[in-house]
Amino acid sequence: MRNVVIIGSGCAGNTAAVYAARASLSPLVVMGKHAGGQLSMTTLVENFPGFPEGINGPDLVENIKKQAQSFGAEYVHGDVIDTDLSRRPFRINIEGEWVETRTLIIASGASARWLGLPAEQKLIGHGVSSCATCDGFFYRGKKIMVVGGGDSAMEEANFLTRFGSEVALVHRRDQFRASKIMLDRIRHNPKVKVLTNTVVEDIMDVPTKLVTGVRLKNLATGVVWEQEVDGFFVAIGHIPNTAIFKGQIETDADGYIISKGGPKTNIPGVFHAGDVQDRVYRQAVTAAGMGCMAAIAVERFLEAEGH
Ligand SMILES: Cc1cc2nc3c(=O)[nH]c(=O)nc-3n(C[C@H](O)[C@H](O)[C@H](O)COP(=O)(O)OP(=O)(O)OC[C@H]3O[C@@H](n4cnc5c(N)ncnc54)[C@H](O)[C@@H]3O)c2cc1C
Secondary structure, three states: OEEEEEEOOOHHHHHHHHHHHHOOOOOEEEOOOOOOHHHHHOOEEOOOOOOOOOEEHHHHHHHHHHHHHHOOOEEEOOOEEEEEOOOOOEEEEEOOEEEEEEEEEEOOOEEEOOOOOHHHHHOEOOOEEOOHHHHHHHHOOOEEEEEOOOHHHHHHHHHHOOOOOEEEEEOOOOOOOOOHHHHHHHHOOOOEEEEOOEEEEEEEOHHHOOOOEEEEEEOOOOOEEEEEOOEEEEOOOEEEOOHHHOOOOOEOOOOOEOOOOOOEOOOOOEEEOHHHOOOOOOOHHHHHHHHHHHHHHHHHHHHHOOO
16 A cells, blocks of 8 residues: 555656655655656756756756655656546556555646657757747747647747747638637737748758758648748647546546645545646646645645544
8 A cells, every 4th residue: 555656757746756755655656658757858948946057858857756766756667547536545557557545646747739740759859849938048039930829829929029030820720719819919919920821741950950940831822831940839739648537537628637726636635736737837847846735735634644
């Protein structure tokens, strides 16, 4: 019987593990297929406090993991493939093996939706990004492109005009899902050029490991052209990793866990941390902060139950 199982080894899960381990709860962290989470996909992180020169994303998460291990956190590879949260102890199926636990921290994150172009995955962290707050700063005075048609794409495009010499907003339809107010803001921003009915066919340049341009196609006219781009931001939404909790944990329509106050979910003893609940901030430091909150909540929950 475990005191606490933590699902996910991103900033949220690893930070929860540091706190839970230091509270002598011997946490078990299930790392998931993407060990280290989203930060393991990126290069330099310049906005995590404490690193004046910045730190590489993979190093940052690995450091937090090592910190947790030094206090006794245990890490296992693989995914949680099923859960039974209907009664306590909770049961967690890790790649076919059931584990019982008194409490659970869900830190399974939210995966960015990507366009699915072969070059895209190869250039993440090298010009391709899904986070303007994180990476906009790297493109001061450069040419930026944003893909998407919803509010978050408008927000990212607007925000990126603080840095880029120009921002092209590419959308495959001629109508936007974004709200009128966000769309108006974009249309009145002289730095944004809107390209509707347009899809991205390819991103260059994989051999040099740097984004240099894109090939675009206008779906209405069939015209294909290449355009110089330095920073390529995909803003077509995120998918919270909550499928395995479906019908057990309360989520919103998009699958994000609904907070019942701080890190609490609708199930006493099950807590959330990080991007799996946070559709607003989605930062390493906020995920880490929520990991801390979840672990402290676990500690108090167990103590109240006499463990
Ligand atoms: C390219 C890129 C660059 C970024 N740059 C920055 C930056 O510069 N600064 C910044 O603050 N933020 C940045 N972010 C955002 C930041 O990475 C996220 O906000 C942060 O990683 C969220 O942490 P998390 O622990 O909640 O989730 P994640 O990092 O998404 O981790 C989720 C974890 O859950 C695991 N998991 C999922 N499903 C299961 C399952 N069924 N069983 C077991 N494990 C599971 C995954 O394997 C993973 O380990 C960036 C994001 C991206 C994509």
